[in-house]
Amino acid sequence: MDLKIYSRKGKNKVNFDISFLNHEVAQNIHDYHNSYPMYKETPLVDLKEQAKLLGVSKILVKDESYRFGLNAFKVLGGSYAVGKVVADRLGIALEDLPYEKLISREVKEKLGELTFVTATDGNHGRGVAWAANKLQQKSKVFMPRGAAQERVDNIAKEGAEVTVFDGNYDEAVRYANDLAEKNGYIMVQDTAWEGYEDIPRWIMQGYMTLAWEMYTSMEDMKVKPTHVFLQAGVGSFAAAATGFLVNMYGKDNLDITIVEPSTVACIYESAIENKRVLVGGDHKTIMAGLACGEPNTVGLKVLLDYATHFISASDEFAAHGMRVLGNPLGEDKKVISGESGAAAFGAISKVLSNEEYKDIKEELGLNEDSVLLFVSTEGDTDKQNYKDIVWDGKYQSL
Ligand SMILES: Cc1ncc(COP(=O)(O)O)c(C=O)c1O
Numbered sequence: 130m131d132l133k134i135y136s137r138k139g140k141n142k143v144n145f146d147i148s149f150l151n152h153e154v155a156q157n158i159h160d161y162h163n164s165y166p167m168y169k170e171t172p173l174v175d176l177k178e179q180a181k182l183l184g185v186s187k188i189l190v191k192d193e194s195y196r197f198g199l200n201a202f203k204v205l206g207g208s209y210a211v212g213k214v215v216a217d218r219l220g221i222a223l224e225d226l227p228y229e230k231l232i233s234r235e236v237k238e239k240l241g242e243l244t245f246v247t248a249t250d251g252n253h254g255r256g257v258a259w260a261a262n263k264l265q266q267k268s269k270v271f272m273p274r275g276a277a278q279e280r281v282d283n284i285a286k287e288g289a290e291v292t293v294f295d296g297n298y299d300e301a302v303r304y305a306n307d308l309a310e311k312n313g314y315i316m317v318q319d320t321a322w323e324g325y326e327d328i329p330r331w332i333m334q335g336y337m338t339l340a341w342e343m344y345t346s347m348e349d350m351k352v353k354p355t356h357v358f359l360q361a362g363v364g365s366f367a368a369a370a371t372g373f374l375v376n377m378y379g380k381d382n383l384d385i386t387i388v389e390p391s392t393v394a395c396i397y398e399s400a401i402e403n404k405r406v407l408v409g410g411d412h413k414t415i416m417a418g419l420a421c422g423e424p425n426t427v428g429l430k431v432l433l434d435y436a437t438h439f440i441s442a443s444d445e446f447a448a449h450g451m452r453v454l455g456n457p458l459g460e461d462k463k464v465i466s467g468e469s470g471a472a473a474f475g476a477i478s479k480v481l482s483n484e485e486y487k488d489i490k491e492e493l494g495l496n497e498d499s500v501l502l503f504v505s506t507e508g509d510t511d512k513q514n515y516k517d518i519v520w521d522g523k524y525q526s527l
Pocket residue numbers: 201203250251252253319360361362363364365366367417418419421469470506507
């Protein structure tokens with residue numbers, strides 16, 4: 130088992146403009162998602178017994194397995210970005226395009242035939258395919274080599290043409306983008322690179338509905354988090370949540386930790402080098418959603434300026450998190466959490482319960498007053514692997 134931490138305490142410049150992730154933007158995007166008939170706030174679970182056991186004040190886990198019946202948070206980004214693309218094409222504001230109008234025959238006729246293209250480890254592509262399907266438009270989705278069949282099938286069920294590409298996630302992104310450019314398709318990617326930053330910014334903003342819900346729930350509970358743990362692939366999700374929470378609570382009142390798989394920890398490496406580091410190769414990890422080696426150019430700037438700690442963790446930590454969240458203590462509620470969803474919780478649960486990691490606990494400043502916030506970003510999106518891990522103990526974490 131391998132767990133490493135890097136601290137940027139005192140190294141943050143805190144000057145990248147995060148106003149695109151502020152309160153007003155989040156409220157508007159929440160209103161947009163609220164116009165979807167399938168919209169329902171996902172639970173923020175208060176694991177009281179677990180907090181007692183681990184010696185902290187509170188452990189809150191946002192459970193995204195309930196999101197739109199799609200078992201992951203990702204659809205929030207795709208649905209907002211697709212809405213923005215359509216509003217732009219029609220020359221109207223998104224506020225004037227609630228769900229019923231967005232999916233109407235009138236809008237479809239005005240738009241004509243569109244094809245949305247994306248590359249995905251699973252959850253994002255499912256969200257884009259879902260949104261295209263609702264608009265009665267086409268989608269083409271590319272998945273990296275080794276994609277789980279259940280994830281492929283779930284995207285195909287949304288009417289997308291799915292291709293498992295012979296390459297890793299980042300190579301699939303490049304291939305999909307070339308195809309979109311050559312054919313006039315619309316590339317809806319959840320990561321940014323130089324020259325492609327508008328749609329990824331919208332996707333990041335779409336994720337703010339989740340952050341907004343967490344914030345309003347915590348306000349209702351009269352709780353403020355002291356430590357936030359966010360898992361990252363390209364870092365879009367982590368940056369969206371970081372930007373919003375820093376805007377709400379202030380940089381000095383929060384310790385934000387980014388967690389990645391040790392085999393493909395591109396944000397962790399970038400934090401150490403203080404510049405964008407790319408990690409190539411096969412990205413072997415069970416955390417499929419986090420198996421990305423090229424940081425989002427915009428998201429990385431947010432994370433380097435506003436996140437405090439960066440953790441790289443091997444697969445056993447994610448497996449441990451899945452088992453603990455799926456087998457709660459006493460009255461605590463069960464959270465069905467997938468490999469990527471449980472990564473951050475799994476790592477911190479070990480840090481708090483195992484003497485071996487006491488230096489990391491100290492570095493994070495975790496104690497009996499700490500209020501910990503996690504996001505279980507997906508449920509059991511690969512059911513066979515979920516059973517192998519939770520029932521049969523695969524990726525043992527002793
Ligand atoms: C379940 C899950 N969690 C976290 C992430 C990480 O998001 P990002 O790539 O924006 O860092 C993903 C990405 O696909 C995911 O599917």
